[in-house]
Structures are given as C-alpha cells and as structure tokens.
Amino acid sequence: MSFANLGLLPELLRAVADKGYDAPTPIQAQAIPAVLAGRDVLAGAQTGTGKTAGFVLPILQRLAQAPADAARRAPRALVLTPTRELAAQVADSARDYGKYLRLRTAVVFGGVGINPQIDALRLGTDILVATPGRLLDLAGQQAVDLRAIEVFVLDEADRMLDMGFIHDIRRVLRLLPEQRQNLMFSATYSDDIRDLAARFVHEPVAIEVAPRNATADRVEQHAYRVAKDHKRHLLAHLIQAQGWPQVLVFTRTKHGANRLTQQLERAGIQAAAIHGNKSQAARTRALADFKAGRIVALVATEVAARGLDIKELPVVVNYELPNVPEDYVHRIGRTARAGMEGCAVSLVSPDEALLLRDIERLLRRAISVLPVPQFEIPAEAPPAAGRGHDGHRHHGGGQAGPGGHGGQGGQRHPGAQQRRSGGRQRRGAGGRTSHGR
Ligand code: AMP
Secondary structure (H helix, E strand, C coil): CCHHCCCCCHHHHHHHHHHHHCCCHHHHHHHHHHHHHCCCEECCCCCCCCHHHHHHHHHHHHHHHCCCCCCCCCCCCEEEEECHHHHHHHHHHHHHCCCCCCCCCEEEEECCCHHHHHHHHHHHCCCECCCCHHHHHHHCCCCCCCCCCCCEEECCHHHHHHHCCCCHCCCHHHHHHHHHEEEEECCCCHHHHHHHHHCCCCEEEECCCCCCCCCCCCCCEEEEEEHHHHHHHHHHCCCCHHCCEEEEEEEECCHHHHCCCCCCCHCCEEEEEEECCCHHHHHHHHHHHHCCCCEEEEEEEEEHCCCCCCCCCEEEEEEECCCCHHHHHHHHHHCCCCCCCCCEEECCCCCHHHHHHHHHHHHCCCCEEEECCCCCEECCCCCCCCCCCCCCCCCCCCCCCCCCCCCCEEEECCCCCCCCCCCCCCCCCCCCCCCCC
C-alpha cells in the first residue's frame, strides 16, 4: 500500500513525501478513503498511530476540491482537541500537509490572549483547530461563525470526557449545521464514549487499529516495587545508570511534578515540569528544550502530556500509577510511536498495588516486575531554620523498601539484585552524592 493508492491529490503526496513517510499507517490506509468518500468515521486509535494525518490529509483534499465562496471567511472544518498542545500539533500538521494547497489553518486555545485569535479568525480560515472552552468564548463574542462547518472532528474523545468537556462538546455541536461529516477518534471506548458517538456520528465507518484498550505491543513494560519515599532516588538512579537520553515522567499532581523536577535537578539531571499551572510560554519552552535534548526528564501531569508528539521517545516513567487504568494506556502511548521501540517503567509503591492489578486486568497481561537495582539515597541537609520540611520522610520510619534502613549519611538501597551499581560513591554524612552525568 502506498499513499498514491489512496487517491490523494499530488499536492498532498508531495507534502507526505517531504515528511519522509514511506507508506500509510493502518489507520491512514482505512481512514483516508472513508473520509474522502464523505463517510462519518468512528476510529479507535491510540496516539502514535498516525491518526492525525489520517484525518488531516483527506480533510485538506475535500476542502481543496470544493473551494468555498471566496467572500466567505468562516471555517469549513473544525477539529476539537482536549489540550492546547494537541491543538497546536494538529494545526502544525494541517499547515505542513497542506503547504502546497491554498488553504488556511487557524488554532485557538485558552491560556493565551484572545485578541490575536479574534484577528486571525477575522482574516478567515478554512480549518479551525480548537480547545472547547476558548472556542465557546469566541463563539459567544461572535468572533467565529461555525455555521459553515462541513467536517467536524472530535479528537481524543475519551480524554475530552475525562477532562469534563462533555457539556462544552454539546454546546459546540449545537453551533454546527445539521449537514456535515463527523469523525471521532478515541484511544479507548467506554460506554460514555459510545453514548457520545451515538449523538452525532451517523452510520460511521468503524476503524479499529489496535485491539480495544490494548497497549501498543511494541512497548516493553516493566514495574519496580519501591517505597514511596525511595522513588525519586530510584528514578535518578535509573536515568543515570541506564543512560536514558530522554524520559517523560508522569506524576499525579502539578505540585508533585514541580517537586520531582527540583529533586531531579538536585541529583544533577536536567529536568522541567509541564502542567496546567504553567504558562503556555513555559510549557512550549519546556517541550522545545526536551525535544532539543537540553533537558533529560520532562515531568508532566496526565493532562499536560496528552497530545505531546515527541519523536522517538524511548522511555516513559509512571512515577505514580494513574487512578484510571485507561490513562496508563494513554501514557505509555507516548513511547513507541510510529514504529519506534519504546519502554514504559512504572514505580509502584505498596499503596499502588491494586492500581497495578487493575491495569493488568485492562491489558489482559501481566507487567513484569523487575528486581530493584541497588541505588543511592543521598544524605540531605537538615531543613534550614524557619523553612518547612520539603514533604518527604527521609532516613528512618516509613521506608518500606526491601531491607531499607534508617541512619544518617548516604546509603545504598540494598535492592534484591544489583543490576548495575554504576560505581557511584558514597560520601560522608551530610554530603550529597554527585550524580553528574
Ligand atoms: P499521531 O498518531 O497522529 O500523533 O502521529 C504520530 C507520529 O507518526 C507523528 O510524529 C507523525 O509525524 C508520524 N507519522 C504519521 N504518519 C506516518 C507515516 N505514514 N509514516 C511514518 N510516520 C508517520
């Protein structure tokens, strides 16, 4: 199968060739002809499958082949995404794949000024990529007219629902014309997702490129059982001992992401946090630094990481397991993208044992638990006078790791097996072990 067999315009084939893609991915091979034929599509596809090109390419073609009234400036295709990052990426893809066509793409999302977006919409656009809240704001201000939408895409629908966007989605649907083509993409299919699909997708072509709720098979998955208080040390050890060049680390909370980032930095690992409390500029910078290799660890919350497209990401770490097992599938979908091999490592504390079991049930497979390697727990300076404790118990009670013991000064965690000690040296009491790379 080649892209040329899919009936794409020469301008699109050129753009695809420029990207260096040899052949369509399975979702593209199925979605492109269906969308070109004007059908509604309901696709179960994880991120990393090439789904974006699967809808962007045929939409560009449909719009190019049926040019709009030149005077009309209202968007003809609307793509709704759960996060700003995903919106930005989809818009970049639309511009990239559409570079040899005369079509315009605009992107709108919250967290940045609304006025430049109003100006862009006033100039007119063919494709509009949006997050729901900002789109509704703009519609409320009469800055966008959605009555000319011919194709509507709901991307990462499961995440939309997780993020509580159901009412916003319904409101957006009410602003669209009755006659239109609908495409819905979701990595997982719950009953809520099916209900939502039933509302607006008509006689769809159903496409499923990975078995329902199955994890990308290419992702090697492991877990380490480790005490909560030891996780950060084990993580620092793994990053250094295994020489991971780039790691995306998931934490449950924004605060946890910030704290872990600082802890990794203190261990000599360049890190940055990405989460909803960060400004858009800080998020964009962190992602750029990560992609450029200026930082090794990108510490992210679930929501912020959604939609990040980082090429060849080798390792994803679940620093804490997600409460919802499906989120595990999303998280590890960040690695092994587009044919790459990837590895997902979970650090599982005793209180997370049940979460791990739920994930294994969903995957219908066991995640191998590796022996904990020996790692260093550096001594820490006592909390400075007048400054609070930074939240973790250290040296003493509460260490649940196998054989963990209290005491002052640097210590090694006597893991069940020493995979690589890395030759790290212990320093005197009160000193910190250098973890420089
Ligand atoms: P997506 O699932 O849409 O987020 O795409 C995941 C990644 O796959 C992106 O980095 C795309 O650039 C890349 N990609 C999309 N289609 C192809 C293809 N046919 N061959 C190789 N890579 C692709």
